Structure formats: C-alpha cells, structure tokens
Amino acid sequence: MIIRRGGEIPSSEITPYQHYLDRRAFMLAAGAAALGAVLPPRLGAWPRRSDDKLTPYKDVIGYNNYYEFGTDKASPAKLAGGLKTDPWTIEVAGAVKRPGTYSYDDLVRPHPAEERVYRHRCVEGWSMVVPWMGFPLGDLIRRLEPSSQAKYVEFTTLNDPAQMPGQRSNVLPWPYVEGLRMDEALHPLTLMVMGVYGKPLPNQNGAPLRLIVPWKYGFKGGKAIVRIRFTDTQPRTTWNIAIPREYGFYANVNPQVAHPRWSQARERRIGEFFKQDTLMFNGYADQVASLYAGMNLRINY
Amino acid sequence: MLSRGQIIRWVVKPVIWMVGLGIPAWLTWGAFHDGLGSDPVETIQRWTGKGALIGLLLTLSITPLRRRTGWNDLIRLRRLLGLFAFFLATLHLLSYVVFDQSLSLVEIQKDVLEHPWVFAGLSTWLLLLPLALTSTKGSIRRLGGGRWQRLHRLIYLAAAGGVLHFLWLVKKDTGTPALFGAALVLLLVARLPRWKAARAPRSPDPLDSTRAPH
Numbered sequence: 006m007i008i009r010r011g012g013e014i015p016s017s018e019i020t021p022y023q024h025y026l027d028r029r030a031f032m033l034a035a036g037a038a039a040l041g042a043v044l045p046p047r048l049g050a051w052p053r054r055s056d057d058k059l060t061p062y063k064d065v066i067g068y069n070n071y072y073e074f075g076t077d078k079a080s081p082a083k084l085a086g087g088l089k090t091d092p093w094t095i096e097v098a099g100a101v102k103r104p105g106t107y108s109y110d111d112l113v114r115p116h117p118a119e120e121r122v123y124r125h126r127c128v129e130g131w132s133m134v135v136p137w138m139g140f141p142l143g144d145l146i147r148r149l150e151p152s153s154q155a156k157y158v159e160f161t162t163l164n165d166p167a168q169m170p171g172q173r174s175n176v177l178p179w180p181y182v183e184g185l186r187m188d189e190a191l192h193p194l195t196l197m198v199m200g201v202y203g204k205p206l207p208n209q210n211g212a213p214l215r216l217i218v219p220w221k222y223g224f225k226g227g228k229a230i231v232r233i234r235f236t237d238t239q240p241r242t243t244w245n246i247a248i249p250r251e252y253g254f255y256a257n258v259n260p261q262v263a264h265p266r267w268s269q270a271r272e273r274r275i276g277e278f279f280k281q282d283t284l285m286f287n288g289y290a291d292q293v294a295s296l297y298a299g300m301n302l303r304i305n306y
Numbered sequence: 307m308l309s310r311g312q313i314i315r316w317v318v319k320p321v322i323w324m325v326g327l328g329i330p331a332w333l334t335w336g337a338f339h340d341g342l343g344s345d346p347v348e349t350i351q352r353w354t355g356k357g358a359l360i361g362l363l364l365t366l367s368i369t370p371l372r373r374r375t376g377w378n379d380l381i382r383l384r385r386l387l388g389l390f391a392f393f394l395a396t397l398h399l400l401s402y403v404v405f406d407q408s409l410s411l412v413e414i415q416k417d418v419l420e421h422p423w424v425f426a427g428l429s430t431w432l433l434l435l436p437l438a439l440t441s442t443k444g445s446i447r448r449l450g451g452g453r454w455q456r457l458h459r460l461i462y463l464a465a466a467g468g469v470l471h472f473l474w475l476v477k478k479d480t481g482t483p484a485l486f487g488a489a490l491v492l493l494l495v496a497r498l499p500r501w502k503a504a505r506a507p508r509s510p511d512p513l514d515s516t517r518a519p520h
Contacts, residue, residue: 078344
C-alpha cells in the first residue's frame with residue numbers, strides 16, 4: 006500500500022508563505038515534496054496488477070463523469086473552469102458533537118496530505134489508475150466526533166445552477182448526494198481528496214474537496230462537497246433515486262454482479278483497446294471484504 | 307449551370323463518399339496517433355454507431371423528399387446512403403466483437419441474450435444484411451420489383467432497432483437518442499398519407515371482410 010505520509014509541517018515554516026502562496030497549493034506542494042524525499046519505492050505491498058500504470062494526467066483531467074457540468078465526458082473540463090472554489094465552506098450537520106459551518110482551511114488543514122495511487126473503476130466499465138492527494142476521511146470524522154446515533158455519513162455536492170450548467174437540466178435530481186455506512190467511511194482506504202498528480206484538484210475532478218472510495222464504483226465519490234451529515238438512517242443517494250434497479254447504495258465493484266444492462270466482469274483501462282478482468286472490490290478485497298461478511302452482495306448491490 | 311443529375315453525380319455523391327470513407331479513415335488514423343481522446347474504443351463506437359444511424363435516416367428521407375420536391379434524381383442516392391449506413395454498422399459491430407468481446411463467441415452469445423440493447427443492435431445489423439446483399443440491379447431483377455420492395459421494407463424495422471439500441475444503452479441522458487427517435491417518427495409520418503392512399507380500395511370490395519360494416 007502506498008501511503009506516503011507528508012508528516013507534520015511546523016507552523017513556523019508555513020506562516021511566512023501564507024502571505025503570498027495559495028494555502029492549498031502550498032499544502033499540496035509541501036506534502037508532495039516531503040513524500041518525494043522519504044519514500045519507499047512503489048513496488049510491493051499494494052494489490053496492483055503489473056499493468057497498473059498511472060493513467061496519464063491529461064486523461065485524468067479530461068475524461069470526467071460530472072453531470073453538474075454536462076453528461077459528456079469532455080464537458081466538465083470545458084465548463085468547470087469558472088467554478089469558484091475559494092472561499093469554500095463545508096457544513097457539518099446531524100449526529101455529531103462538533104457541527105457547524107467550517108471554512109475549507111479549518112476543515113482540511115489539520116490533516117497532512119498523502120499521495121495514494123488507487124484504481125478507479127466506473128460503473129460504465131472503464132477504469133483509471135490515479136495518484137490522488139488527500140487524507141483518510143476517518144481522521145476527519147474522528148475529529149468531528151460523531152455521536153452514537155451516527156450510523157451513516159452523507160455527502161452533498163454544491164447545488165448552484167449558475168455555476169454548474171449541467172444542473173439546469175433535470176437529468177438527475179439535484180443536489181448530488183452520496184453516502185457511506187460509518188464503517189466504510191472510517192475505513193483507512195476511504196479518502197478525502199484535494200489534489201491529484203501532486204497538484205490541487207482541477208475543478209472538473211471535484212475541487213476543492215471530494216470523496217474517493219476505491220473499492221466502489223466511481224459515482225460513490227461525491228465531488229465539490231459542501232455538506233457532511235451524520236445520520237442514523239441510510240442516506241438516499243442520487244443514482245439510486247434516479248434508477249434504483251441499476252444503482253444501489255453499496256455499489257461495491259463486483260465482477261459477479263452484473264449491472265442490469267451490462268456485465269461488470271471486465272473493464273477497459275482508459276487509453277487501452279482491449280478489456281481486462283475486473284477484480285472483486287476493485288482489487289481491495291483483502292482490506293475491505295470483511296466489512297460485508299454475511300451480506301448478500303447480489304441484493305445489496 | 308449544372309443540371310440536377312449532374313449535381314447529384316458530381317457534388318452530392320462525392321460528398322457522401324468522402325464522409326462515408328472519411329469517418330473510418332479518420333478513426334483508423336486517430337487510433338494509431340493518439341487522436342481519439344481518452345477512450346478510443348468509445349470514440350470509434352460512437353462515431354460508427356451514430357454515422358450508421360444517420361445514414362439510415364438519410365436513406366429513409368430520400369422518398370419523402372423526392373415526393374415533396376418532385377426531384378426524382380434523388381432516388382439515385384438511396385442505395386449509396388443505405389450501403390454506407392450498412393458499412394458503418396458493420397465497423398461498429400466489428401469493434402464490439404473485437405475490442406469489447408475479444409472475439410469470444412460464448413461471451414457475445416451471453417451478452418446478446420442477457421441485454422436487450424445488445425440484442426437490438428445485433429438484430430439491426432442482421433436486418434440490414436439481406437438489404438445490403440440484395441442492393442444490386444441484378445438482385446432487383448431476380449427478385450422482381452414487388453418482392454424486392456417488400457424485402458426492403460425491413461429498413462423500417464432496422465431503423466427502429468437502431469434507435470432502441472441507442473436509447474437503451476445510455477444511462478440517463480436520453481436527449482440524443484430521443485432526437486434520433488423523433489427524426490424517425492417524422493420520416494414515418496411523412497409516409498402516412500401515401501400508405502393510407504395505397505390501402506384504400508379503388509372500388510369497394512364486397513368480399514373484403516375487413517371493410518364490412520360492423
């Protein structure tokens with residue numbers, strides 16, 4: 006597993022930069038630089054196949070499913086540029102001891118950025134390998150101190166048709182809502198993401214803050230998050246509301262459970278011509294299969 | 307001044323050839339030069355699929371257009387358009403067989419039987435196949451005009467199959483397939499008066515039970 010800790014950055018080092026550097030860019034740059042210095046080679050423990058080459062940056066930022074900016078994969082890169090991500094606030098609500106509206110910096114800053122290379126599998130049958138920059142969602146959740154009623158976490162994406170032209174069409178019910186069971190949210194693989202390829206997250210990839218759950222289909226990863234709500238009932242998630250028969254709450258990558266209209270047994274790596282086998286839980290079964298012990302994954306798709 | 311026949315021969319036909327061959331030529335070039343975007347196979351399938359469907363709709367537009375404009379030479383475009391539609395549909399099918407299924411007949415059979423949109427797509431191609439094979443003047447002669455025409459009415463079914471194939475494959479963005487569907491409906495509606503006229507008996511037939519008073 007590639008978890009490269011950026012480490013603590015003494016505040017004395019940060020302060021002078023704040024005046025002339027964008028803080029986010031700085032944090033990411035610092036994280037990336039620190040990583041570069043310490044690191045074990047990428048080989049080894051990570052359950053990747055030999056062909057898990059990084060998907061080129063241009064494809065990661067140019068081929069996006071982000072219906073807030075249109076249903077075409079190229080349109081987010083064209084239309085998301087104007088989205089204002091600074092200032093940005095995130096509302097923390099529900100069954101939690103520290104609710105309130107947090108500025109992006111207040112919410113994100115205490116968490117050092119790490120780089121994680123994850124496979125990213127879309128429900129449509131394509132996949133990428135992406136070096137995300139972020140921190141475990143669990144660290145944030147523990148800081149916010151959910152109460153004992155909190156059994157699920159819900160993530161809401163910005164709803165602003167003026168900035169997000171795709172929201173002027175009713176192709177999906179807006180705002181986009183996603184959710185996780187608490188144990189899934191606390192799992193060390195679940196990542197709050199602020200960057201990719203060592204740079205701040207481009208708008209089309211979900212800036213300034215998005216979720217990545219590498220063993221689930223990509224649509225579980227809400228983008229441009231403005232609200233995190235802790236709840237005791239399973240959140241009603243957007244694709245599940247739109248087409249319940251095709252998109253479930255769990256949406257775990259599972260080659261044995263077909264989407265009603267297409268097989269999920271294989272996938273095409275972006276840029277390649279032929280398909281390869283899809284792995285159970287997207288190849289993260291060793292880490293996450295125990296979360297679903299005893300569950301019928303055909304029913305809980 | 308070019309005559310209508312010359313416009314068709316020297317302008318319209320060359321344009322159809324250029325587009326019909328240009329699409330696969332560009333896709334082939336792009337495939338070897340990283341020119342088809344992040345998901346080249348998807349690009350290939352989208353262009354050959356939409357191209358085939360547009361070709362079918364254009365083929366179906368010739369007759370109503372000819373009747374409305376009285377420009378009878380248009381009929382000389384119909385076969386060419388139909389054959390290019392079939393050509394692009396064939397490339398579309400081949401890209402599925404090769405890239406999506408790696409030539410596995412077992413996988414293809416499963417996919418066709420399990421998924422209505424794949425079934426619709428393959429059916430469309432199978433419906434077009436006999437039309438393409440009997441597109442020559444010799445075939446018309448051998449089959450006889452009436453039988454040839456009845457056989458070639460399969461194009462209506464094929465066009466409907468193509469639109470359904472497109473409609474059933476999209477996730478939620480049904481706009482474009484609906485547009486193709488609307489165009490097809492429009493082309494069928496344009497034929498309605500003529501079909502009605504053809505069905506109406508020239509003189510009342512007392513033996514025709516379907517027309518007996520209820």
